[in-house]
Amino acid sequence: MSGILNSSIGRKFAMALSALFLMIFLLQHFTINLLSVFSEDTFNSVSHFMGTFWLVQYVFQPILIFGVIFHFVMGFVLEVKNRNARQISYAKNNGSANSSWMSRNMIWSGLAILAFIGLHFYDFWFPEINTKFIQGDMSGLLPNGEYRYFEELQHKFVDVWRVVLYCIAFVFLALHLLHGFSSAFQSTGANNKYTKGLQGFGKAYAIIIPLGFVFIALFHYFNH
Amino acid sequence: MNLTLKIWRQKNANDKGKMVDYKVNDISPDMSFLEMLDVLNEQLVNKGEEPVAFDHDCREGICGMCSLYINGEAHGPDRGVTTCQLHMRMFKDGDTIYIEPFRAKAFPVIKDLIVDRxxxxxxxxxxxxxxxxxxxxxxxxxxxxxxxxxxxxxxxxxxxxxxxxxxxxxxxxxxxxxxxxxxxxxxxxxxxxxxxxxxxxxxxxxxxxxxxxxxxxxxxxxxxxxxxxxxxxxxxxxxxxxxxxxxx
CATH class of the missing domain: 1.10.1060.10 (Alpha-helical ferredoxin)
Incomplete structure (x- = not known):
């Protein structure tokens, strides 16, 4: 298997698998966040379950962190190798004549998403780890006895600039997914009679999911 | 058609190389791109200058010998053609055309527009x-x-x-x-x-x-x-x- 990862095709296959995994995670994250729009109680219950269930915390979460780190590290490795494969640039290059902006700028949309993940971890993940594993409070409750998850979520969307930053990040996420979804399937060798349908589904996914996240952020900003 | 050509000139594999400007006049729109370069080379030879080196062989789109990155695209702006099948009617009078070798570390430049494939x-x-x-x-x-x-x-x-x-x-x-x-x-x-x-x-x-x-x-x-x-x-x-x- 290590031989596969040392080859160009193996690396892009691994990149595609990590991308498909992250896209499944994104759908799950979106579904749970969307609950916050419809029902505070349901959102709190699901969040508490996800935040305390051992399988999620000690199995899925480490796999997810590995997947995120692997995807970014491999992305940078491939970018460096690819830049090295052309040491003199063209004086004139008409990239837009043959490829989409999204496909040519995955590294930049990826870096924007990486910066957003830093902000997102600062906002939610680090405080969560601090509460649960440093302070040792696994109750998920506020001093008034209510669940803290919905309260924490709304609190983060009070500041207009944070909401703007989140919305910009989701635009970059959409741009990344618009190429990344179909590209992941092509890298795994899945180019067949279902390809056109998958590309259509990928475009819908790339627009609906980020747009949904924008909607959730704006919803809480205007309803806090 | 009167054109300005910006062409990559490089004496040999070790030379640094640079873009050089040339003017060509009275180019027929029915000429192929390589014929236009032939006209330029005739001008250069008549002036005692080194002609531009470029790859070509069959000139009918089969051999795969001709290359050239023209105005930012391999084989130029037309689709489904090699450079030898590209006609000057794809350009306009007064155009500036960038002509560069195929760029890749695995395709080192041998001379001017010729790369080692x-x-x-x-x-x-x-x-x-x-x-x-x-x-x-x-x-x-x-x-x-x-x-x-x-x-x-x-x-x-x-x-x-x-x-x-x-x-x-x-x-x-x-x-x-x-x-x-x-x-x-x-x-x-x-x-x-x-x-x-x-x-x-x-x-x-x-x-x-x-x-x-x-x-x-x-x-x-x-x-x-x-x-x-x-x-x-x-x-x-x-x-x-x-x-x-x-x-x-």
Whole structure:
């Protein structure tokens, strides 16, 4: 298997698998966040379950962190190798004549998403780890006895600039997914009679999911 | 047509090279791009200057010898043609045209617009063939039934002329469309299946050793390919490679 990862095709296959995994995670994250729009109680219950269930915390979460780190590290490795494969640039290059902006700028949309993940971890993940594993409070409750998850979520969307930053990040996420979804399937060798349908589904996914996240952020900003 | 040409000039492989401006006048729109360069070279020779070196052979879009990155695109702005099939009617009077060699670490410049594409030959040597007994017991290829769909796909893949436009167009200088086509043209046929595992492993290994980049599926190669080689060939190569690598 290590031989596969040392080859160009193996690396892009691994990149595609990590991308498909992250896209499944994104759908799950979106579904749970969307609950916050419809029902505070349901959102709190699901969040508490996800935040305390051992399988999620000690199995899925480490796999997810590995997947995120692997995807970014491999992305940078491939970018460096690819830049090295052309040491003199063209004086004139008409990239837009043959490829989409999204496909040519995955590294930049990826870096924007990486910066957003830093902000997102600062906002939610680090405080969560601090509460649960440093302070040792696994109750998920506020001093008034209510669940803290919905309260924490709304609190983060009070500041207009944070909401703007989140919305910009989701635009970059959409741009990344618009190429990344179909590209992941092509890298795994899945180019067949279902390809056109998958590309259509990928475009819908790339627009609906980020747009949904924008909607959730704006919803809480205007309803806090 | 009167044109300004910005052409990459480089004395030899070790020279740094630079873009040089030239004027050409009275160019007919019916000329091919290479004929226009012939006119320029005649002017340069008459002035006692070094003519511009560029690759060409058949001048009918079959040999894959001509290259050139013209105004930011491999083989210029037209689709489904090589540089020798590109006509000056694709440009306007007064245009400035950038003419550069195909750029890739694996395609080092030899002189001016000529690049060394022998890395493609070495990939072919690594596995782009089938072994056939030619001692008198050779089975007639036509005696082996081939599914029509597979035959058509194999033939489409085999139309790759190995010009290198895919590498030149790819932002990563990836050769995966070329190697994908060469792997596919054999993998789809019964004669090619016998050595399929070794073929794809060896050709991809050689491709990586030559210093080509990694495919990121931008699709630029397919658009710029003068023979319309499809991205399906890259997906097929990916499947062939992953299956071969897992077999060990």
């Amino acid at each position: 022998s890395s493609f030959d070495r990939i072919q040597h690594a596995g782009g063939f089938i072994s056939v007994n030619t001692s008198g017991n050779t089975i007639d290829a036509n005696a082996i039934p081939v599914n029509k769909h597979d035959a058509d796909d194999a033939f489409s893949a085999a139309t790759c002329i190995g010009c290198g436009a895919c590498v030149a167009s790819c932002k990563n200088s990836s050769a995966m469309l070329y190697v994908g086509a060469k792997v596919s043209q054999f993998a789809l046929l019964p004669q090619g299946k016998i050595e399929a595992t070794d073929r794809v492993l060896n050709m991809v290994k050689q491709m990586d050793e030559e210093g080509f980049g990694n495919c990121t599926n931008t699709g630029a190669c397919e658009v710029e390919c003068p023979k319309g080689i499809s991205l399906e060939n890259i997906a097929r190569m990916n499947r062939e490679y992953l299956s071969a690598a897992l077999k060990g």
